[in-house]
Amino acid sequence: xxxxxxxxxxxxxxxxxxxxxxxxxxxxxxxxxxxxxxxxxxxxxxxxxxxxxxxxxxxxxxxxxxxxxxxxxxxxxxxxxxxxxxxxxxxxxxxxxxxxxxxxxxxxxxxxxxxxxxxxxxxxxxxxxxxxxxxxxxxxxxxxxxxxxxxxxxxxxxxxxxxxxxxxxxxxxxxxxxxxxxxxxxxxxxxxxxxxxxxxxxxxxxxxxxxxxxxxxxxxxxxxxxxxxxxxxxxxxxxxxxxxxxxxxxxxxxxxxxxxxxxxxxxxxxxxxxxxxxxxxxxxxxxxxxxxxxxxxxxxxxxxxxxxxxxxxxxxxxxxxxxxxxxxxxxxxxxxxxxxxxxxxxxxxxxxxxxxxxxxxxxxxxxxx
Ligand code: NAD
Ligand code: TYD
Numbered sequence: 001x002x003x004x005x006x007x008x009x010x011x012x013x014x015x016x017x018x019x020x021x022x023x024x025x026x027x028x029x030x031x032x033x034x035x036x037x038x039x040x041x042x043x044x045x046x047x048x049x050x051x052x053x054x055x056x057x058x059x060x061x062x063x064x065x066x067x068x069x070x071x072x073x074x075x076x077x078x079x080x081x082x083x084x085x086x087x088x089x090x091x092x093x094x095x096x097x098x099x100x101x102x103x104x105x106x107x108x109x110x111x112x113x114x115x116x117x118x119x120x121x122x123x124x125x126x127x128x129x130x131x132x133x134x135x136x137x138x139x140x141x142x143x144x145x146x147x148x149x150x151x152x153x154x155x156x157x158x159x160x161x162x163x164x165x166x167x168x169x170x171x172x173x174x175x176x177x178x179x180x181x182x183x184x185x186x187x188x189x190x191x192x193x194x195x196x197x198x199x200x201x202x203x204x205x206x207x208x209x210x211x212x213x214x215x216x217x218x219x220x221x222x223x224x225x226x227x228x229x230x231x232x233x234x235x236x237x238x239x240x241x242x243x244x245x246x247x248x249x250x251x252x253x254x255x256x257x258x259x260x261x262x263x264x265x266x267x268x269x270x271x272x273x274x275x276x277x278x279x280x281x282x283x284x285x286x287x288x289x290x291x292x293x294x295x296x297x298x299x300x301x302x303x304x305x306x307x308x309x310x311x312x313x314x315x316x317x318x319x320x321x322x323x324x325x326x327x328x329x330x331x332x333x334x335x336x337x338x339x340x341x342x343x344x345x346x347x348x349x350x351x352x353x354x355x356x357x358x359x360x361x362x363x364x365x366x367x368x369x
Pocket of ligand 1: 017018020021022023024046074095096098099100101119147177209
């Protein structure tokens with residue numbers, strides 16, 4: 001076991017991979033809004049169906065070319081990664097880029113292995129080469145890997161995932177994330193690359209791609225469409241407002257111990273069906289629609305194969321060591337999220353056009369129409 005190095009890290013040039021996706025966009029907004037950071041953010045993103053640079057158009061206007069740079073590139077492309085690390089003198093990597101949707105991983109797992117496993121490996125190798133100095137690494141460099149609680153598998157009615165829970169992934173998505181986590185930790189143990197890792201529960205909030213439960217339900221409610229609940233609707237997820245996740249990542253990057261992993265969660269467990277019913281009430285309050293009419297659209301559909309029953313996170317370590325805790329209540333977060341979707345019709349129309357719609361049609365027929 002390696003000795004942990006210094007916990008304090010003061011990033012100057014931060015490479016955010018996947019910064020055009022849901023959490024990456026929120027993280028970049030959070031970071032450039034902070035007054036304890038005056039460095040530069042380089043957003044490195046391949047712009048798959050899930051990436052939308054328009055989500056950062058205002059950031060580009062305000063900071064483009066001074067503190068914010070967008071580079072289109074693939075994390076699995078070693079030459080392009082080497083180039084961006086060198087040209088922007090990157091000292092910190094915050095690695096969000098991934099294929100992230102469980103249902104897609106069931107239909108087409110290959111992209112998940114390529115981006116999540118090979119892509120993470122490629123970034124680790126590039127960082128190892130770029131940051132080496134003497135027999136070790138330059139001072140002040142850091143590689144933070146963003147992962148999920150889904151690597152731990154599925155819980156029954158009781159219990160929580162801790163940082164010591166053995167990995168037991170069940171979907172191609174969670175298996176690919178588990179593989180990437182193991183590689184990240186191996187680079188610490190084997191080479192001493194200063195890495196940190198976080199395993200977070202389900203996020204929700206603005207800019208969330210509408211293939212995931214909460215934005216999909218909000219938009220279907222607004223459009224009077226069916227609300228497809230998988231199985232019996234009793235699966236449980238632990239929901240965290242995305243800005244709270246951004247804050248946790250920043251706390252770990254700056255103060256987390258190299259070689260350590262941290263669980264991040266909302267302490268906020270909801271059964272899917274109850275969540276959809278609560279969302280119906282919030283959408284009704286904010287639009288004048290009838291909650292009863294919205295709820296009548298709930299349709300139980302075929303369950304997801306290998307559907308994990310319950311996720312729940314014990315995040316006492318990050319609270320104890322770094323003082324982080326969630327700050328946005330679920331009521332407040334859901335209301336903000338519904339308002340955001342109500343106010344951002346252009347964004348919604350854009351991300352639901354093109355490749356996204358074709359994929360939905362290929363794999364789910366006309367369910368969404
Ligand atoms: P997302 O699907 O919304 O965004 C992923 C981003 O990565 C997109 O901008 C996409 O263009 C980019 N990308 C995909 N493949 C790439 C490649 N090969 N090279 C470069 N860029 C590529 O995902 P998200 O929900 O923002 O999740 C971000 C990270 O957080 C992922 O690593 C995910 O596993 C993790 N995570 C997500 C959640 C959640 O609830 N969404 C919870 C815990 C952990
Ligand atoms: P999702 O947002 O895909 O996140 P994850 O699978 O990573 O937890 O799904 C959250 C929960 O909602 C999960 O239990 C599956 C369920 N779900 C539905 O019931 N209907 C849907 O249309 C979707 C997308 C998800």
